[in-house]
Amino acid sequence: MNTCLGGWHVKRKKILIWIISIVGVLAVAGVIIFLSQGKKADVASNESENMSIMVQKAKEQELVETILVTGEIVPESEQKVFLEPDKGDISEYKVEENQAVKAGDPLFVYNSTNLDAEYNKAVREKELIQKRANTEQSQIAALNKRIEEAKKKQPANNQELAPDAVEPQEDINQLTSEKTQLELQYENTKAEIAAAQDLINELNTRKKELTVVSKIDGIVVKVNKNIAKTETGSTEPVVHIISNSPYKVIGTMSEFDAVKIQPGQEVVVRPKVFKDREWKGVVESVSQFPNAEGSGEPMDNKGGGNVTMYPFKVAITDDTSELRQGFHVSLEVKIVGAEKLPVVPHTAILDEGEVSVCYVLSGGKLERREVKTGAMNDELIQITEGVTKDELVVVSPDESMHDGMEVTAFDEIE
Numbered sequence: 010m011n012t013c014l015g016g017w018h019v020k021r022k023k024i025l026i027w028i029i030s031i032v033g034v035l036a037v038a039g040v041i042i043f044l045s046q047g048k049k050a051d052v053a054s055n056e057s058e059n060m061s062i063m064v065q066k067a068k069e070q071e072l073v074e075t076i077l078v079t080g081e082i083v084p085e086s087e088q089k090v091f092l093e094p095d096k097g098d099i100s101e102y103k104v105e106e107n108q109a110v111k112a113g114d115p116l117f118v119y120n121s122t123n124l125d126a127e128y129n130k131a132v133r134e135k136e137l138i139q140k141r142a143n144t145e146q147s148q149i150a151a152l153n154k155r156i157e158e159a160k161k162k163q164p165a166n167n168q169e170l171a172p173d174a175v176e177p178q179e180d181i182n183q184l185t186s187e188k189t190q191l192e193l194q195y196e197n198t199k200a201e202i203a204a205a206q207d208l209i210n211e212l213n214t215r216k217k218e219l220t221v222v223s224k225i226d227g228i229v230v231k232v233n234k235n236i237a238k239t240e241t242g243s244t245e246p247v248v249h250i251i252s253n254s255p256y257k258v259i260g261t262m263s264e265f266d267a268v269k270i271q272p273g274q275e276v277v278v279r280p281k282v283f284k285d286r287e288w289k290g291v292v293e294s295v296s297q298f299p300n301a302e303g304s305g306e307p308m309d310n311k312g313g314g315n316v317t318m319y320p321f322k323v324a325i326t327d328d329t330s331e332l333r334q335g336f337h338v339s340l341e342v343k344i345v346g347a348e349k350l351p352v353v354p355h356t357a358i359l360d361e362g363e364v365s366v367c368y369v370l371s372g373g374k375l376e377r378r379e380v381k382t383g384a385m386n387d388e389l390i391q392i393t394e395g396v397t398k399d400e401l402v403v404v405s406p407d408e409s410m411h412d413g414m415e416v417t418a419f420d421e422i423e
Contacts, residue, residue, distance in 0.1 A: 062419045064370050064401040067351035072384040072391055074344040076270065080260025080323065082280070082336040084251035088224050090116060092236055092243050096219060097123070099234075104248065106232050110223045116248045119219040128212040135205035142202060145195040152188040156181055227252040256329040258290065258338055261300050261318035269344050270295055276323050277341040280332065288327040292342065296320040344384065352389040353402045358382065368403040368410055369396060370419060375403065377412035 092099075100120040104110060159180045231249035258278060262270065276290040299317045323340060325332070358380070359366045369376045380395030396402060403410070404422065 062370070062416055063404040063422055064419050065354065065357075065404050065422050066399050067353055067392065067396050067402050069349040069351055069398045071345060071349050072352060072386050072389060074269070074384045074386055076262075076266050076342045076344060078260055078262045078266060078321070078340050078342070080258040080321075080338055080340055082256045082325075082329075082332050082334060082338060083259050084227070084334055085254035085257055086225055086227075086252045088227070088248075088250045089246035090221055090248045090250075091246050093119075099247070102232060102234060104229050104232060106229055108229045109227075109253070110229060110250060111226050112223055114223045116221045116223055116229075116250075118221070121216055121219050124212060124216055124219065128209065128216060131205060131208045131212055135202060135209060138198060138201045138205055142195065142198040145191060145198055149188060149191050149195060152184055152191065156184045156188065159184060221248075223250055225250060225252050251334065255325055256332050256334065257293070257325060258323040258340065259320065260340070261320050262295070264299075264317045264319065266342075267295055267319040267321075270321070270342055274342055274344070278323065278325055278338050279341070280336045280338045282336060283331075288325050288329070288332070290323045290325045290327075290340070293322045293324045350383060350391040350393060351396050351398050351400070352391050353396065354388060354404055355385070355390055356405045357402050358390065359406055366406075367392075367396065368406045370401040370403065370416060373416055375410055375412065375414040375416060377410075 096119040098120045099117050101118045103115040103117055110116070162180075163178070227250045229248060229250050231246065233245055233247055236243045236245055236247055270292055272292050272294055274292045276292055278288040278290045280286070280288075296319050298319075300320050353367065357367050364379045365382060367378055367380055369378055378395045381393045383391035383393045385391065401419075401421065
């Protein structure tokens with residue numbers, strides 16, 4: 010029995026020693042790990058504070074910003090003539106496709122049979138009224154003559170009339186009354202003549218409108234002789250003419266570009282069907298009013314949200330004989346900065362949500378600067394606020410940098 014108890018005490022002692030040894034080892038290991046991590050943190054901190062960075066002086070210069078937009082080639086002007094059902098059928102076409110025309114040249118003529126009949130009737134009615142007016146004028150002239158003769162028959166002072174003679178004054182009064190009534194009738198007749206002439210003029214104008222003429226100098230590109238006649242006309246033109254002036258380019262640009270581009274600025278036009286070829290042009294107009302169809306479009310590369318589009322027109326100054334209506338083109342507009350401002354590489358700007366930030370090296374420490382930017386090109390961007398000329402700006406900042414960070418080594422690049 011004592012032998013068993015002695016053995017148990019020996020075993021328990023060994024277990025306790027074993028447990029104490031393990032705890033000791035773990036404690037030592039924990040201390041070593043803790044010290045190691047602290048040392049690494051100190052090293053990392055020192056490395057961060059003493060890291061070598063690349064900086065560049067902010068030099069002042071004007072920037073040429075290149076704006077790219079797209080558009081479509083269109084004629085200077087065009088005329089589309091649609092069928093007018095109230096004018097009847099077309100009786101004659103005066104032009105063919107690909108024919109050159111000048112403003113005022115006839116294009117086609119509507120059938121004038123019914124209108125001719127109305128016109129001829131109006132002319133005849135006016136002639137009849139005019140004959141009546143001539144008769145009334147003659148009657149008035151005759152009455153005037155009779156009145157003058159009656160006045161001559163009046164007796165002299167104190168002279169008595171024959172017993173059977175008619176009082177001259179009574180004869181004059183009657184003739185004058187007849188003349189007054191006839192003159193009123195003649196005035197009405199003249200009003201009828203004027204109304205008849207107005208009708209003739211209106212019918213004559215309508216007859217002239219039956220001949221449709223070109224409003225521009227150009228080329229007839231379409232003559233559609235088989236358009237079905239309906240009560241509302243047709244969506245297809247009977248004749249389509251485009252001007253023979255040099256082609257232009259139309260399109261829309263974003264609100265961000267519209268505020269920078271002004272009439273008169275030079276443009277390089279590159280049709281997509283002609284590789285490595287370009288035409289010169291000039292901005293003719295940028296509308297002050299948005300394009301209803303293009304407003305509110307998403308524009309992710311301009312900071313998100315929607316963007317309003319504005320129509321523009323570019324005049325092509327080079328020969329456009331090789332171009333065709335409907336060609337799609339890209340346009341390059343160069344915008345020269347209005348003033349010299351400090352410029353930095355694009356990589357020097359950090360986007361921190363609503364603000365742009367860069368880091369400036371001053372007195373061996375980094376200064377975090379909120380900046381405002383202006384014109385830019387493919388490599389550089391102007392700083393309008395936040396950085397001054399010749400300050401050393403970090404070329405490629407990262408998230409580990411902070412305001413007041415000490416810098417012991419740096420490389421300046423040109």
